[in-house]
Amino acid sequence: MRKAEREAAYVICGDWDRADDLLQQALVKLYVAWPRVRRDGREEAYVRQILLRAHIDEHRRPWRREQATDRLPERAAREPFPVEERTVLMQALEQLSAMQRACVVSRHWLGLSVAETATDLGIPEGTVKSHTSRGLAALQGMLEPDRRA
Numbered sequence: 001m002r003k004a005e006r007e008a009a010y011v012i013c014g015d016w017d018r019a020d021d022l023l024q025q026a027l028v029k030l031y032v033a034w035p036r037v038r039r040d041g042r043e044e045a046y047v048r049q050i051l052l053r054a055h056i057d058e059h060r061r062p063w064r065r066e067q068a069t070d071r072l073p074e075r076a077a078r079e080p081f082p083v084e085e086r087t088v089l090m091q092a093l094e095q096l097s098a099m100q101r102a103c104v105v106s107r108h109w110l111g112l113s114v115a116e117t118a119t120d121l122g123i124p125e126g127t128v129k130s131h132t133s134r135g136l137a138a139l140q141g142m143l144e145p146d147r148r149a
Helices: 003-013 016-032 034-040 043-060 083-095 098-109 114-121 125-143
Strands: none
Touching: 003 016, 003 043, 003 098, 016 034, 016 043, 034 043, 043 098, 043 114, 083 098, 083 125, 098 114, 098 125, 114 125
16 A cells, blocks of 8 residues: 555544554455455545545544543654644644544545545535535634634
8 A cells, every 4th residue: 555545544533553553444445345446446545435434433432532632643744844833733633523524634635526525435525515614614713813703
């Protein structure tokens, strides 16, 4: 699997260890469905869909609701922007609902279209648009508090 899938998993969940777990789940499910997926030619879309849905499923489990800590992750992400900005962005993404985060990450981090995001998440395109819009508005409010009125 490419580095991009691991990074996408990290952006979806905000933790490298959980990202590795998500990617492992995705690879197992891809292996099981490989003949069908290979025939359809949508391998990358299938992996993205598994990553997003697995994260949403984990997020819904009551024992997975964790409290935020002041401790930084053990491994730093390799991003082109400073650690301070990345930390602020990841904290803001964690405050979004699971579906808003999935839509924002799919549309703006992975660069998927509305239709591709809707297909990956199994929701209507209008729902993708509304979750993305609300998620971006919430992020803007968290990241640029000067603009809030």
